Amino acid sequence: MSGRGQDEAERAVARLTRRRLLGSTTAAAAGLAAGSFAWFAERAPAYGAAPNVLRILQSEPVYGFNPVLESTNWPETNRMVYNGLVDVGPSGQPVPGVASSWTVNENGDTFTFKLIPGIKFTDGTELTSDDVKFTYEMLVDPKLGSTLGSFVSNLKNVDTPDKYTAVLRFDGPNVLMMPLVSPMGILPAHLWSNGDPHTNKYLHAPVGSGPFIVTEWQHGDHISFVRNPNYFRKPKPYVDQVFFKVAPDASTGLLSFLNHDLDVVLSQGIPGGPPYDQMRRILDAKPPGVVATVFEQNWVQNLFVNTAKPPFNNVKVRQALAHAIDKAFIVKSLLFGFGKPEETLVADTPATKWAHASNIKPYDHSVEKANALLDEAGFPRKGGTRFPVTILATEGFRVQLSEALREMLRTVGIAADIKTYTYGEYIGRIRQQDTAACVWTLFISKQMDPAAICEYVNGKNAHVGGTDFSAWDNPQVTAWIPQARATTDRAKRAPLYVKIQEVVHEEVPIIPLYTADGIDLWYSRITGLHSVDSLTGTMESVENARITG
Numbered sequence: 001m002s003g004r005g006q007d008e009a010e011r012a013v014a015r016l017t018r019r020r021l022l023g024s025t026t027a028a029a030a031g032l033a034a035g036s037f038a039w040f041a042e043r044a045p046a047y048g049a050a051p052n053v054l055r056i057l058q059s060e061p062v063y064g065f066n067p068v069l070e071s072t073n074w075p076e077t078n079r080m081v082y083n084g085l086v087d088v089g090p091s092g093q094p095v096p097g098v099a100s101s102w103t104v105n106e107n108g109d110t111f112t113f114k115l116i117p118g119i120k121f122t123d124g125t126e127l128t129s130d131d132v133k134f135t136y137e138m139l140v141d142p143k144l145g146s147t148l149g150s151f152v153s154n155l156k157n158v159d160t161p162d163k164y165t166a167v168l169r170f171d172g173p174n175v176l177m178m179p180l181v182s183p184m185g186i187l188p189a190h191l192w193s194n195g196d197p198h199t200n201k202y203l204h205a206p207v208g209s210g211p212f213i214v215t216e217w218q219h220g221d222h223i224s225f226v227r228n229p230n231y232f233r234k235p236k237p238y239v240d241q242v243f244f245k246v247a248p249d250a251s252t253g254l255l256s257f258l259n260h261d262l263d264v265v266l267s268q269g270i271p272g273g274p275p276y277d278q279m280r281r282i283l284d285a286k287p288p289g290v291v292a293t294v295f296e297q298n299w300v301q302n303l304f305v306n307t308a309k310p311p312f313n314n315v316k317v318r319q320a321l322a323h324a325i326d327k328a329f330i331v332k333s334l335l336f337g338f339g340k341p342e343e344t345l346v347a348d349t350p351a352t353k354w355a356h357a358s359n360i361k362p363y364d365h366s367v368e369k370a371n372a373l374l375d376e377a378g379f380p381r382k383g384g385t386r387f388p389v390t391i392l393a394t395e396g397f398r399v400q401l402s403e404a405l406r407e408m409l410r411t412v413g414i415a416a417d418i419k420t421y422t423y424g425e426y427i428g429r430i431r432q433q434d435t436a437a438c439v440w441t442l443f444i445s446k447q448m449d450p451a452a453i454c455e456y457v458n459g460k461n462a463h464v465g466g467t468d469f470s471a472w473d474n475p476q477v478t479a480w481i482p483q484a485r486a487t488t489d490r491a492k493r494a495p496l497y498v499k500i501q502e503v504v505h506e507e508v509p510i511i512p513l514y515t516a517d518g519i520d521l522w523y524s525r526i527t528g529l530h531s532v533d534s535l536t537g538t539m540e541s542v543e544n545a546r547i548t549g
Helices: 003-023 027-032 037-042 129-139 148-152 177-181 250-258 276-285 315-324 327-334 367-376 397-410 423-431 450-457 475-484 490-507 537-544
Strands: 053-057 086-088 094-096 099-104 110-115 155-162 165-170 212-218 222-227 241-245 290-295 300-305 339-341 387-394 414-421 438-444 510-516 518-523
Touching (some): 053 250, 129 148, 129 155, 129 165, 276 518, 315 397, 327 397, 397 438, 423 438, 438 450, 450 475, 450 490, 475 490
Parallel strands (some): 053 241, 387 438
Antiparallel strands (some): 155 165, 290 518, 300 438
C-alpha cells in the first residue's frame, strides 16, 4: 500500500472508531460534556445517606471471599474482611499486617514471620501460625490452580515452631513473596479445611480478621459491610458501614458519584479501567469538594490470542496483528492521555524499569506491513475478508477498546465481532482456554517484579486454569524463567529478562498495548484514604477512612 493509502486507512480507523465511541456514549457522558463548575453544582443535592456509611463503586469478587481462589482478580475486595501477613503503605512499602515483623535470610529462600498475639477471627477464634500454614498450603495446592500460587510455586514447606511464628521455606530464592503474595489474606483453617473450597458457605459469608464483616451480598448489585467491633487495630475502622455498589457500566456508577449517591470511585475495581473520557472532563473541571488522585500504575493492558489454534498459531498472523494496532491512537483517543504505549513484556514502569528491554524496536503501526504478512501467512482477501475472529469484552471501557480494535482489524481484512460478558464469565472463558480464533485484553496488574508477568508466557502454565492464557510454549523461554528467579541479584536477572522479552516480541504470544494511570476520586469530606498500586490497592486504606461532614 502506498503512503497515501496508508494515511487514508488510518484516517478511516479514526473516523469509524470515534463514530462508534460516540454512538455508545452513555447519558452520563453526555452530561459530563458540560464540563463546568455549574454543571457539577447542579448535580450536588444534599448529602442524604446515613452519616457514617461509606459508599464505594467497586467490582464484586468472581469466586467469592477467599483470597486464594480469588487470586489476582480484585483482591482489594477481600482485604475488607481478611488481613495478610503484611499490608502495603502509601508508597508501596510492606508494613505490618497480622505479622508484627519478618526477616528474610541472605539467600532469599526463608521468610520468618512473627504474628501479633491475640488477633481474633470474627467467630472469636484466634489467628495463629496454623492458619498461615493452612492458607499457604492451599495456595500451592495444584488441585485448586490458584493463579497467585504460581508466584510461590517453589514453596517447600511452612514450619510453625510456635503459635505465633510461621517460617516459609522455598526451594531457592523467591523474589515475589514479599511484594506480591505476603499481603494476601489469611484464612481460618478450622472453617476451610473440610470439603471443596469452591462450595464452602464462607465464600459468601466470610469469617476473617479484617476491619469489616459482610452482612449482605446481592450478586450484580451490591455488597454491604459493617465494622468489626473486635478488629485488632483499635479504634479502626472509623466508619460504621461500607456499601459497595456493583455497577457493570462504570459510566453509570460515575454519574452516581457525581450525584452524591456514592462517595468513592477507585480505579482498581473497574474491570478494563475507568471511563477515561469522563475522568478527563472531571479533572479538567476541578469540581469543588472532589479529591482526585492520578498515579502511575504498575499495570499493563495486553492483547492476548490463543497461539495453539488457527489462525493465531501462525506467527506471521500474530506479527501482522501487532502492526495493525495503533497504540498511540488508543492512548490519545480512548485513554485521553492517561497512559502511554508499551512495547515489551516487561514494562517501562517504576517497579520493573530495571529489567525493561529498551533495545527492542517497536512494531510500527503499518497497514501495509500487516497486509503483506497476512498474504505471506496464506490468508488472502476473499471478498475483502481474510478470516473472522471474535473479540471478547466486558461491560464498560473494554467495549470501547474492543470497538477500536475491530476497526483496526477491519482495515487489514480481518472481520471481527464482539461478545460482551460479565467479568466473571469473561475471565472464566479465558481460564478455560475457550478462546480459539479469539482476541481479548487483560490488564496484568501489580507488576512489582518482572517474574510476575513472565508467568503469563511460562509454558508450564499453558493448561486450562493456568496463567499462560495464550497457550504458548517456547522451551527456551520456559527454561529462562526459573533461572531469572534463581537469584535476588538484579544484575544477574536483568539480562535473562531482556532475552525473554526479545523472544516474546518476535513470536508475539502477547501484544503489550499500554500502561494506564490510576485515577481515584472521593469527596473531601472523606479523609484517611490513600491511593496505592499494590496487591490490596487503595482498598487497604478504607479502614482509615473517616467521614467528616
